[in-house]
Amino acid sequence: MALSCGIVGLPNSGKSTLFNALLGRQVANVAAHPFTTIEPNTGIVEVPDERLKKLAEIIQPEKVTPAVVKFIDIAGLVKNAHQGEGLGNQFLAKIRECDAIAHIVRAFKDESVAHYYGSIDAQRDKEIVDIELELGGIKKPTLYVVNIGDKRDAGDIGNKSIAVNAKTGEGVDELIKKAYELLGLITFYTIKGGKEVTAWALKRGAAALEAAEKVHTDMAKGFIKAEVIGFEELIKFPSWQEARRKGKIRLEGRDYQVKDGDIVEFKFH
Secondary structure: OOOEEEEEOOOOOOHHHHHHHHHOOOOOOOOOOOOEEEEOOEEEEEOOOHHHHHHHHHHOOOEEEOOEEEEEEOOOOOOOHHHOHHHHHHHHHHHHOOOEEEEEEEOOOOOOOOOOOOOOOHHHHHHHHHHHHHHOOOOOOEEEEEEOOOHHHOOOOOOOEEEEEOOOOEOHHHHHHHHHHHOOEEEEEEEEOOOEEEEEEEEOOOEHHHHHHHHOHHHHHOEEEEEEEEHHHHOOOOOHHHHHHOOOOEEEOOOOEOOOOEEEEEEEO
């Protein structure tokens, strides 16, 4: 099952606007797997990936498939949500199902969008939601997302934050990458017959056997070995075949810990 990042924050902080900006995120020149909605307010978003683009340039495949990350848009939390205020218990239950949190804090000024507490104060708003999550017993890795209207709006809420403009989409690619890292994910790649290049999300520290299962359960069941080369090594050559001829493709067993950027070809019964 895909790991998920829940978008949380006060009402009118821009959660749904940010979610809609995420919906439109597709890696350039990718034909396969556009954003798909699985259920209301849940979406699978493509991870921007320069290495995948480079591999596609080298291999010229018919199909390119990026890695993805799952985002869940959760309705606004308010003070005393842990006591049920504003359907808080229901929303906190949704957050518990997520593996990480993108906590959006409003810094933009817009008189047509009322602030729930009457004024713009990013630090105060951050603390309100943080306290509700803590009282609700939720301890997850968190990325703070300051929703700005322009550069002058940036609220100071500490180092673990990035600025985005949910309305224009500025900064959203960076948010996707940060959420991916927050979930502890790395990317490995497969090249199928020179016709398909696929990026796969994998939990950091996972073994080759687990990576093989990501690609196909049959590969894991009949696993023999994995042929592996790092991205930085492969791009020194015009093709996978040339890298093999030069003896740069190495053989690894089922317990090999897959590294971020590995290109892997699984051999199986």
